Amino acid sequence: MSVASEERANLILELVRALTAEVHPHASRRPVTLDSPFDELGIGSLELAELLLRVQHAFGVALPSHLLADAETPRDLLQAVMRHHGPAGEDVGLALQAARAGGTARVSLPGVRRLSPPIAASTLIDALDWHVGAAPHRMHIRILDESGSPIEVSYEALRRDATAVAAGLLAHDVTPGDTVAIMLPTTRAYFVTFTGVLLAGAVPVPIYPPARPSQLADHLRRHTGILANARAALLVTVPDALSLGQLLRSNVEGLRHVVVPESLTGVTDVALPRPRASDLALVQYTSGSTGQPKGVALTHDNLLANIRAMGQAAAVSGADTFVSWLPLYHDMGLIGAWLSCLYFGIPLVVMAPQAFLTRPSRWLWAIHANHGTISAGPNFAYELCLAKIDDTEIDGLDLSSWRLAFNGAEPVSPSTIERFIERFARYGLRPEVITPVYGLAESAVGLAFPPLGRGPLIDRIDRDRFGRSGRADPAKPDEADPLRFVACGQPLPGHEIRVVDATGNELGDRRQGRIEFRGPSATAGYFRNAAATRRLFHDDWLDTGDLGYLADADLYVTGRIKDVIIRAGRNLHPTELEEAVGNVAGVRKGCVAVFACPDRTGGAERLVVMAETRATDDETTAALRSEIITTAVDLLGAAPDDVVLAPPRTVPKTSSGKIRRAAARELYQSGRVGARPRPLWWELARFRLRGAVPSVRRARQTAAALAFAAYAWALFIVLGASVIAVLPLLPRIRWRRRLAVGAVRVLARLTATPVTVHGLAGLPRGPSIVVANHPSWLDGPGLAMVLPHAFRFVAGEVLEHEALTGFVLSRLGTEFVERYEREHGVADTDRVVTLVRGGQSIVVFPEGHLARAPGLRPFHMGAFVAAAQAGVPVVPVAIRGTREVLRPEHRFPRRGAVDIMIGAPIQPLGTDWSAAVALQRAARDAVLRLSGEPDVE
Template sequence: MAGTELAAVSDDEALLLAVLREFVAERHTLERAASATLDSALDRDLGLDSLAVAELLARIEDTFGVSLERGVLATATVPRDVLAAVRRAPRREPRQTRVRHNVPERVHRIPDEIATLTEALCWHARTHPDRVHLRLLGDETEEPVSYGDLRRDAGTVAAGLLARDLRPGDAVAVMLPTGRDYFAGFTGILLAGGVPVPIYPPARPSQLAEHLRRQARILDNARARLLITDPEAALPARLLRGHVESVRHVLTPAELSGHGETRVVRRSAADTALLQYTSGSTGDPKGVVLTHANLLANIRAMGKAAQVCASDVFVSWLPLYHDMGLIGAWLSSLYFGLPLAVMSPVAFLSRPSRWLWAVHTHRGTLSAAPNFAYELCLRKIGDAEVEGLDLSSLRMAFNGAEPVNATTVARFAERFGRYGLRRGALAPVYGLAEACVGLTFPPVGRQPIVDRVAREEFLRTGRATPAADDDPDPLRFVACGRPIPGHEIRVVDAATNELGDRREGRIEFRGPSATAGYFRNPQATRALTRHGWIDTGDLGYLDGGELYVTGRVKDLIIRAGRNLHPDELEHAVGEIPGVRKGCVAVFATPGQAGGTERLVVLAETRQTDAAALAAMRARIIAVTVDLLGTPADDVVLVGPGVVPKTSSGKIRRAASRERYERGELGASHRPVWWQLARFAARAVLPRLRRVGRIGSTVAFAAWCWSLLVAVGLPTLIAMALLPGLAARQTVTRRAARSLARLTGTRITATGADRLAQLPACVVVANHASYLDGIAMAAALPGRYTFVAGEVFATKPLIGFLLRRIGTRFVERAVREQALADTQRLADAARGGERLVLFPEGSLSPVSGLRPFHTGAFVIAASAGLPVVPVAISGTRAMMWPDHGAIIRRGAVHLAVGEPITATDGGWDAAVAVERTARSVIAEHCGEPDLGR
């Protein structure tokens, strides 16, 4: 991309841009360098302070062989101003063309060095910003979103989150429908260094109370700091705040705007990228911890297995709070640079043909859905709806996330084969959230394989013996492929002994996609891993490396010595006329007095006639006898919406059993207003506790301000009367320590002895709060000269106090004056003064380590003195820059790093010291590094 742009401009422009981008890349990042143009603001857009601009002008003079007029430093605001000065400047010698061009070039394949999702997004946005990544499909509309659009939207969200004091690793819940706000919100959380927690909005008003309770458990377990939701869900979402103490803000996307854009908070491959809460059927949901390394390993392995290439197009309607839609469809497309045509799940469920027509319109090559979606297409789509449909572009249609039904696969292939669908495009797969999403894939283009197994022997012994050709009633299991590259699976018995082929047992796996465990759930994490293998909780068997999944361990029903899997019976009952397909739960419940387990069939129907219901029960019992050789002990017919399901549409069998045992299946649903009122009432006590904490905070702030007056007034008098600087600095240190002691604020410092051993040095520290100077004065040993902006010299009280303790003031706005002040401070440092500077400059309400000004490091390099980095933590939490009147209880810690000495007095040496000092401060200050 850079090469194309350079070729399109004049030689002078090209050379100046090359020098400029090389210099910005040295000071900051390749991403910022690549965005540099002749009209970029030197300070705001390129992050160059006065000293950096002076160094840049010196390089431009050397490269062009000219002598620029003195006024250029003061007047140039954009590179085009410098170019004009170069063209009118007198020549010294022929121009030099030694430029390294360290800017990204346009390439088509994402580099293997990309280690995080944020790096992947930024790489695409930098390399091809105008390339369309998303096509948001509405009823009659389509909105394209390019990589550049997504990066800008995400930067806006990230700035809004950081303005709410989001810290690295903080969880942020996302409860948004499929749309531009969701994609911007999710990536914005990543850019801000947070951890997204996708949760789903309420689907049925009748189950609103249960939904809110479930989301409260997720938010509490994740310790979510913020919740992003749309205005329509804001009311129930705000009710959650009363139940979850960690949630400080419930925000809509619009409320996150208005803070500009932010640079990327740097995160490593080992950092948590996502908390994917399983859609478990019982108890509290478990948050699967997935790192950037886990996700990229899974995405890359799935890409190899599916032979993904740049010409692929993914079409999806899958919900973005579920791993198949989030990771399998979107994040994989994001990484590989594929266009993703995406619609909402509601659009698909209301008219399933929209999915197939989206494949037709966008020439989709990849898509995915659970088995029920393929079944829904068979039942709901009439021939008239698909007249003219062409599915010939589809090369892989994944079927996973729930048991794959052999009949559904065969019927779908037959029905839509008439519309160009190749049978080999249907790809039954297997995966789970604990492996990110995908674990086994079939070979590309292979037709689905169905294994016919002798029913009775399998149910009694677990041996998957092939059924005879004339067997009228075999079990049928669909092959789900082999492990994706770099992963292994095995099948074991209860004692973890590995079983041979065609023996049913527990499926285990290992590989780079495997989670390290569940968030804040050590008991479940311990149960997850056995001898280095992850227990999937699923049952299945292998045959020549091919995996066949037979069911869930927790759903297995043992009856009369036979192992019964509920999936086949649920599907068969769903075929009975009058029964709502996909709304059947089969489970076992303990018999009376510890007897044999009772087999229960729970099914939804719209039928209300007593005779029709009795006939339906008889049909269900007959089907149960036909399949299992035993009748159901109880058949419960309920109205629509009663059978509980997970967020991904799976039947929650254990929850069904619990409701059955509590006698709640026939209970009428309360009105929505009643559910909301009851849920809100339960939050009264937590809210009262929160009000109490607010009152305590206000009282503490009032106490602090009264102490500030009580201690500050005598201190100001002493400053006016004491003649010696040393005495005045001693009084200031004692006043700072008195304030800390009287407010109960513990100030600690590690490594402070390093400063005591240095006769002269330059101290640099991060700047998060007005309390930083007080903390440094109280904790650091010896005498120091603080350096502050010229603006403070004119303030009545603070200016007088700073002048009396020997503070030196610098001008940052006027470049020539800034250079003179830097030289003056360098002379003072050579004279033995130990300078203390905050290289970030002014304060910001946005949490994070901001770019450093270079003055402190140029001073140290030119004076031949070491730089001592000091990381301050705790002051922002006590006193936010945008809430100066509120002081909170807290503790402050200063981490003093090892002295860093420049190799020489030049610019490059100063920059090297700055980078080293910055990395030390970023490691210990507890705030995100907002980039360079």
């Protein structure tokens, strides 16, 4: 292509982009090329007519009229311009500058900033689309398999494959706002499925797969509760877990489908909902370390606020690379690692948790090989590296690229930090890299970060005074056994932390109390759990459930409120004793639970230590008990009331590895410690039997729905046949309309389908154009019931040629317009203008056609051009409920109710194209607001 041709092509593309941005300002920006079909860009007959005028004005040429019918792509316009214009000169260059500067095209196109984050993004999808537009082929995720071989995923590939998953979800009747459970390992399928759920307007609910058969019964109980609370419509899992998924489905009434990722495929060119910042983006279930998991409801606003605040505190830049093994069903792995990388556009190198757990050195070698700058893990991960990595495994390891090693999600051990720094300093690890942090799911993930480069800060306090009064006074330098807590930093930007006593009064520095917080990351509450939500909030402050104190602006976390043990007037935190007992030779490290248990005789609480060991002979176990008692006395000044030595895998843990002390207490009180677990077949049989009741209830509901559908169709056929038979006999259109509306009212009454209307009194007295959303075939009959008979409906010409439908609509005075042949479409708009100028009010469905998936689609311009030229108001109308009664592409009516909301009339501010565009925008915004539909523009 010559320079002259290239300049003309660029100008035409600028004009096309400007027009699409003007008519569909909120649409996802598709790349516009010379071969982009106008239909796919949302350019119909009237839009193309306006584009031709702009092209003629920009190039100073007269284009042939047949282009309105024949032009399919911008290339057709370019060829027409080349035929009717001489060599390009200064005029084309000036026109191109004007288009870019907002002259002819009236739009400003900012340059792409490839390494800066999408600061204008209001949702996670906006952030993804920004990167797809800025650098589509840049690597986003590198997945390491068991052999360490990488699988790379670009932004464009993630968006493309996730769009196909979204289409597959819509085909499975997943609607915006539905929850979709994801039980997948760390694979490409997880990232694609999670993103596809968001693109479908649904809400992902990550859950974890069972780690081993011995945990299956507990896993099923917990996940049945989670799926029922979340009201998950669909579960996505791996083929090996399909039988488990079906077992869950039998116990959860609302769970309609259990599928594998490969079955969720559809066309990538599909209209998808456009999420809003306030929409729910994630339900993250808490680990349940102190009780049943609760679903933390997080919006796009919450997630982006937390990601941006963490990025600011961590000084994230384009030079960073995040290396992670953290599970994607946990907030630290999902939000802290992946979604943060998605937003900031930095590479994420990820491996499965099992790869790390079986060989911890893989984590460190991944940091070495990928020049990782940021990584994270709970305290046990650093402890595992100390215990399980042999020097021979890491010969040649270089950790000098590592600048932030976050330690959070569970209590941070001063000893672990000190030993990790000492051990790996010889491999290039700098002390200031170790970064203890604090966060919780109720704040998305992060809440407090320390200053960069400071390194870990350990506070030594007087043990006795802290236990008796809660005062964290510094210990004397020569004190032999002080309590030690690690500083977790200061609140993230825009967030606040306070420490309060039991009555809610704020405490001063070095006074232990409840940790509360507030800020833009804070959840609005727990999903479908009003009681827990009420307990969470104290005015506008959220209760973390943790105890701690502030000192010199740093937060020190001392333990969970529910885990505190009161012993002889002292408050004891189990974490320190659990760690100390775990260091006893013969005890499994990280497998110790310390808890208080009520005395059966009504006395003081009993202090119980439950520790796992492989030892079984009496002599060894007796020695272990003695050593544990000695450790407790040395640390707390008091002996435990009971020491329980349990076989491996007895102490209950959460999916993230935290000790479930409440579950351990329940196990102890029931006398089941060390008891032989029931056979797997027995547990499965119990769950199948338990699932019989929900299955029977689901079958009854299905039978009732089938019976109603058959009844409704029978009524429709009888009433429809009656109307068709009488219509030819009625000479006046007013009588025919009354007959049809009467039949619709009888149908609504006999099917117990209430139709309510709001705002009817606001209809203008003179002619007007009603524009309404179009969720179902029932929209026309529903509007006909409530609007005055003077309104005439406009429908696509294709319906005129259908035998029965065309006959009925024609007899009722419907005005048919062409929606596919562009020349006829422009002429039909002129005909509508003539009708309105003559005093006729009309009803238009500007979306043009029905769609299976919910959402408000782009509005065609015809009704708004007609209103502007005729000088009449547009009345926005929102229809709710008809899709639930009869969904497009379905022939299965259901019980429901219909609401019709009539908005305030919108007057045109002129007669030109700009006035028509302004009408379209205002009317669509009003319908979007009144209908509650997701935006799929």
